[in-house]
Structures are given as C-alpha cells and as structure tokens.
Amino acid sequence: MKTYKFGNISFNHPPVILAPMEDVTDPPFRVLCREMGADWVYSEFISADGLIRNSDKSKHKLDIFPGERPVSIQIFGANIDAMVEAAKIAEEAAPEFIDINFGCPVKKVAGKGAGAGMLQDVPKMVKMSEAILKSVKIPVTAKTRLGWDLSSKNILDTAEKLQDTGIAALAIHGRTRCQMYKGEADWTLIGEVKNNPRMHIPIIGNGDIKNALDAKDAIDKYGVDGIMVGRASIGNPWVFKEILSFIKNGEIITQPDLNERVGVCLRHLEMSVDWKGERVAINEMRKHYSNYFKAIPNFKQHRIKLVTASSLDDIRQILGEIKLFS
Numbered sequence: 103m104k105t106y107k108f109g110n111i112s113f114n115h116p117p118v119i120l121a122p123m124e125d126v127t128d129p130p131f132r133v134l135c136r137e138m139g140a141d142w143v144y145s146e147f148i149s150a151d152g153l154i155r156n157s158d159k160s161k162h163k164l165d166i167f168p169g170e171r172p173v174s175i176q177i178f179g180a181n182i183d184a185m186v187e188a189a190k191i192a193e194e195a196a197p198e199f200i201d202i203n204f205g206c207p208v209k210k211v212a213g214k215g216a217g218a219g220m221l222q223d224v225p226k227m228v229k230m231s232e233a234i235l236k237s238v239k240i241p242v243t244a245k246t247r248l249g250w251d252l253s254s255k256n257i258l259d260t261a262e263k264l265q266d267t268g269i270a271a272l273a274i275h276g277r278t279r280c281q282m283y284k285g286e287a288d289w290t291l292i293g294e295v296k297n298n299p300r301m302h303i304p305i306i307g308n309g310d311i312k313n314a315l316d317a318k319d320a321i322d323k324y325g326v327d328g329i330m331v332g333r334a335s336i337g338n339p340w341v342f343k344e345i346l347s348f349i350k351n352g353e354i355i356t357q358p359d360l361n362e363r364v365g366v367c368l369r370h371l372e373m374s375v376d377w378k379g380e381r382v383a384i385n386e387m388r389k390h391y392s393n394y395f396k397a398i399p400n401f402k403q404h405r406i407k408l409v410t411a412s413s414l415d416d417i418r419q420i421l422g423e424i425k426l427f428s
C-alpha cells in the first residue's frame with residue numbers, strides 16, 4: 103500500500119486536511135473536524151509581528167487542544183527576521199508543522215508584501231523559507247497560490263525553488279492573488295507541479311473541493327498527495343467523514359440528521375465560548391449556521407434569530423426549537 107509521508111507523519115491514503123481559515127479554524131473547530139475524520143488541521147494564520155509584540159490575540163492562537171493533532175501553526179509576515187522569531191515562538195507551542203503563509207490575498211496582508219504578496223518577490227520567499235528552516239527543528243511547510251495574476255502564474259518555478267529550501271510539503275490553492283476567491287480554482291497547474299519530474303516533496307491540492315466526488319476526482323486526475331478543504335467545512339465538519347469514506351471505501355455516507363447537527367453546533371459554540379469568550383464566539387459562529395442547518399426547510403426565520411441572538415442561553419433555546427423540527 104502506498105504511504106503518504108509528510109514530515110514525521112505518514113498516512114496510508116492521501117490525507118484530507120482542514121485548510122487554514124482566519125476566524126474559523128480555531129482549536130474548537132479543529133477538534134470537531136478531527137473527530138469527523140480530518141487527517142490533519144491547520145490553525146488560522148498568525149501575524150509574525152503580533153507574536154513578537156506578544157499580542158494576546160496572536161499568542162492565544164497558538165493554543166493546541168488535546169485531540170487535534172496533527173496540527174500546523176501557520177504564520178504570516180513580510181519581514182524575514184520577524185518571521186524567523188515568530189517561527190521560533192510557534193515552535194514552542196509544539197505543533198507537528200509550521201506553515202508559512204504565501205497565499206493570503208487581502209490588501210492589508212498582500213499589499214504589505216506578506217502572504218500572496220510574496221509571489222511578487224520569489225527570491226525573498228526563498229530566503230524567508232531558508233531562514234525559517236534553519237531556525238526551527240520541526241518540519242516547515244508552505245501554502246501558496248498559482249501566482250500573482252493571470253499573466254504571472256509562476257507556480258511551476260516557485261514550487262521547485264521552495265522545494266530546494268527543504269520544506270516538507272507545499273499546499274497550492276488553484277487561484278492567483280488577483281482572483282481572490284472568484285471564479286473556479288484551476289487544478290491543471292497544481293497537477294503540473296505534482297507531475298513535474300523534478301518535484302519530490304508532497305503536493306497538497308486546494309480549491310473548491312465541496313464533497314467526496316470532487317475530492318476523489320482531484321486525487322485521481324491530478325495525483326496530488328493530499329487534499330485541503332476550506333469553505334466546504336464551515337458549519338459542515340462532516341465533510342471530512344464523507345470524503346474519507348468515499349476515498350477509502352468507495353462509500354457515500356448518509357448526511358447527519360437534524361438532531362446530530364444541533365448537537366455538534368451547540369458543542370462547537372460552547373467550546374468557542376470557553377476558549378474566546380461569549381461575545382467573540384457568538385459573532386464568529388454566525389458564519390457557520392447556514393451550513394449547519396442547510397437541510398432544514400424555511401431555515402431563514404431561525405437563522406435570523408440565531409444571528410441576532412447575543413447570549414449563549416438564547417442560542418441554546420433557539421437550537422432547542424430547531425431540534426423540535428426533527
């Protein structure tokens with residue numbers, strides 16, 4: 103049986119991985135995704151400058167809960183020295199991997215030369231990776247995009263250069279920086295990187311995987327060593343179970359019933375309240391509800407109640423009402 107080796111960890115199938123997502127992939131959500139079968143989870147991105155300044159928000163993001171390993175801590179920044187310091191701080195949290203964010207497209211990150219901004223300065227990207235690799239002992243990975251814009255899709259060359267720095271794996275989101283999240287992800291170039299005879303590190307494909315069929319298709323068609331799932335997991339951690347059951351056994355599993363959805367949603371919220379406080383947890387939970395309950399007819403009225411509720415007790419009550427539908 104083929105083994106898929108990433109740093110010190112091996113899988114007997116291409117791992118299905120929770121993508122890093124700001125305000126989504128915090129420890130509570132990562133635990134839920136691991137319970138639903140995700141093989142490996144990534145943190146939200148963490149600002150290198152924030153870590154160095156000892157900012158509470160950034161430090162808090164280094165928390166790792168029991169039950170969520172293997173986990174990658176992702177850092178971003180434009181300054182090489184700051185990124186090296188941040189990587190050392192992240193290493194103390196003892197994740198299985200440190201991931202370098204070379205893909206964030208938002209203006210306040212990419213516009214300052216960090217994240218996908220690095221795609222405009224590949225020599226600096228290489229220098230930064232080398233410097234981080236030299237300063238930590240745990241495996242380092244990177245996540246990036248196809249290039250800055252449609253006329254500069256430099257991923258084939260960039261992937262080779264990053265590989266030569268010694269990174270343990272490369273995750274590629276099949277869009278350019280300028281595409282942000284628009285249009286469809288282009289997996290052709292991800293496949294070309296994977297099938298480049300010069301490449302030997304594992305390649306993780308990312309972009310628009312919504313279900314088991316998409317994942318199987320991407321693995322079969324492009325030969326990637328792992329699949330990373332982002333938006334399809336929001337309010338739907340079951341997506342990992344669904345994908346893994348299909349890629350391992352060819353089985354399509356039944357969707358969770360309303361009872362289970364309410365139970366997991368409530369646990370998610372309670373863990374979040376414990377971890378980051380009621381106000382922030384309630385705010386961030388709002389982006390999950392539509393997916394948690396997408397199967398319910400006339401969910402709109404409940405959704406309005408959920409997204410306007412401001413206390414855990416009120417939300418418990420609304421979830422109780424939703425459960426009565428089952």
Ligand SMILES: Cc1cc2nc3c(=O)[nH]c(=O)nc-3n(C[C@H](O)[C@H](O)[C@H](O)COP(=O)(O)O)c2cc1C
Pocket residue numbers: 121122123124125126145146147176203205206245275308309310311330331332333334
């Ligand atoms: C809300 C949100 C937050 C994100 N935050 C990050 C991040 O912190 N780091 C990162 O590398 N990518 C981030 N991404 C990009 C995702 O990791 C992923 O590359 C992208 O959503 C495409 O995958 P998908 O089609 O499966 O969602 C974010 C995406 C979303 C939707």
